Amino acid sequence: MLKDKTIILGVSGGIAAYKSAYLCSMLIKQRADVEVIMTENALNFIAPATFEALTGHRTMVDTFDRNHEFSTEHVSLADKADALIVAPATANVLAKFAHGIADDMLTTTVLACDCQKIAAPAMNTRMYDNPVTADNIEKLKAYGWEVLEPGSGRLACGSTGRGRMPEPERLLEALIHAVSAPKDMAGLKVLVSAGPTREELDPVRFITNHSSGKMGYAVAKAAAARGADVTLVTGPVGIPKPAYMDVVPVISANDMYNAIADREETSDIIIMAAAVADYTPVYYSEHKIKKQEGEFSVELERTDDILRALGENKRPGQTLVGFAMETENVVENGEKKLISKNADLIAANSAVEEGSGFQGDTNRLTLITAKGNEELPLMSKDKCAHKLLDAVLKLR
Numbered sequence: 563m564l565k566d567k568t569i570i571l572g573v574s575g576g577i578a579a580y581k582s583a584y585l586c587s588m589l590i591k592q593r594a595d596v597e598v599i600m601t602e603n604a605l606n607f608i609a610p611a612t613f614e615a616l617t618g619h620r621t622m623v624d625t626f627d628r629n630h631e632f633s634t635e636h637v638s639l640a641d642k643a644d645a646l647i648v649a650p651a652t653a654n655v656l657a658k659f660a661h662g663i664a665d666d667m668l669t670t671t672v673l674a675c676d677c678q679k680i681a682a683p684a685m686n687t688r689m690y691d692n693p694v695t696a697d698n699i700e701k702l703k704a705y706g707w708e709v710l711e712p713g714s715g716r717l718a719c720g721s722t723g724r725g726r727m728p729e730p731e732r733l734l735e736a737l738i739h740a741v742s743a744p745k746d747m748a749g750l751k752v753l754v755s756a757g758p759t760r761e762e763l764d765p766v767r768f769i770t771n772h773s774s775g776k777m778g779y780a781v782a783k784a785a786a787a788r789g790a791d792v793t794l795v796t797g798p799v800g801i802p803k804p805a806y807m808d809v810v811p812v813i814s815a816n817d818m819y820n821a822i823a824d825r826e827e828t829s830d831i832i833i834m835a836a837a838v839a840d841y842t843p844v845y846y847s848e849h850k851i852k853k854q855e856g857e858f859s860v861e862l863e864r865t866d867d868i869l870r871a872l873g874e875n876k877r878p879g880q881t882l883v884g885f886a887m888e889t890e891n892v893v894e895n896g897e898k899k900l901i902s903k904n905a906d907l908i909a910a911n912s913a914v915e916e917g918s919g920f921q922g923d924t925n926r927l928t929l930i931t932a933k934g935n936e937e938l939p940l941m942s943k944d945k946c947a948h949k950l951l952d953a954v955l956k957l958r
């Protein structure tokens with residue numbers, strides 16, 4: 563997702579510097595070109611060679627290139643950077659950034675950079691809570707920096723509290739959000755549903771399906787990265803809560819119906835990627851149902867069809883997208899759903915085809931609209947999400 567992007571990774575002197583090597587490796591896997599700049603103090607925690615092996619570039623520490631008498635490398639680096647992240651960012655470097663101090667390669671480059679800048683603070687709780695640091699962070703935010711919230715837990719100094727550097731996955735999420743896509747959905751309110759629903763029979767049992775939520779989450783993240791104001795209504799899934807959107811957790815089809823009904827009117831685009839249960843038990847037992855001799859059957863009743871209801875209430879200017887998960891006649895069934903649910907686009911996919919459907923990281927979608935069908939090849943769910951959003955924007 564960061565192909566052809568140049569990311570400057572600044573590493574200052576904190577124990578969390580070891581986590582930056584993992585972030586660096588993740589950035590390389592996302593096909594980014596990574597340039598690492600370390601402060602002198604960071605050399606106490608991790609060796610430049612670690613980053614050199616990962617990035618294929620020389621790790622920089624000094625303002626003056628070791629091979630030349632004078633260099634303006636900080637300026638040329640700043641010129642080509644798409645984003646800069648400082649992780650870990652100590653109280654000291656945050657103070658320098660906030661006040662324009664440029665006394666080494668990292669601080670000089672930061673001052674010369676006009677790209678998106680992100681800081682991941684890591685320090686002792688009292689240093690983080692000190693009003694001086696808090697003021698510096700506010701200043702940086704006012705200058706356009708994204709300053710991530712540190713986590714809580716056991717710190718290197720032995721105390722417990724706020725000040726842990728966020729995990730590399732969170733840092734990668736920030737970079738992907740910042741630079742992976744053009745902001746062509748800015749100003750649009752997008753409502754996405756994702757995951758399965760869970761229809762409870764008794765306190766220990768429920769009926770659900772194999773949906774992992776990966777496709778819906780990919781759509782929500784892609785829309786947020788493109789600048790949309792996103793609300794994600796999600797059934798129970800094993801995916802960490804994404805940043806940069808409003809997340810509304812729900813359990814049952816009925817909960818999902820209510821959460822979406824509350825937000826439908828103000829949404830410009832609604833994308834129903836959830837695998838909503840079509841049936842729910844008629845009776846819920848307050849106590850665990852005990853086994854008995856002989857057969858046992860469960861009486862089920864229909865849930866409301868959320869997409870159909872949205873189609874019936876669709877207001878002018880609103881774009882409605884559904885998914886069709888099929889095991890046979892994928893496109894034909896998708897075309898029927900486009901009409902029966904009054905949707906503007908149906909993304910049809912197969913539950914049985916290799917590489918498609920629930921659980922995996924890839925999918926093969928056919929995008930069905932009144933104007934015709936677009937068959938996409940097998941690709942990652944992240945890429946599918948962007949292709950789907952491209953098609954949605956084309957419809958609007």
Ligand code: CTP
Nearest residue numbers: 834835836838839866867868869884885886887
């Ligand atoms: N959907 C919904 N509410 C339901 C069931 C489905 O909003 N109670 C939405 C899904 O989120 C999806 C679309 O309808 O966007 C199609 O879902 P799918 O399960 O493929 O089809 P169904 O409408 O349930 O029809 P069938 O099960 O007969 O294929």
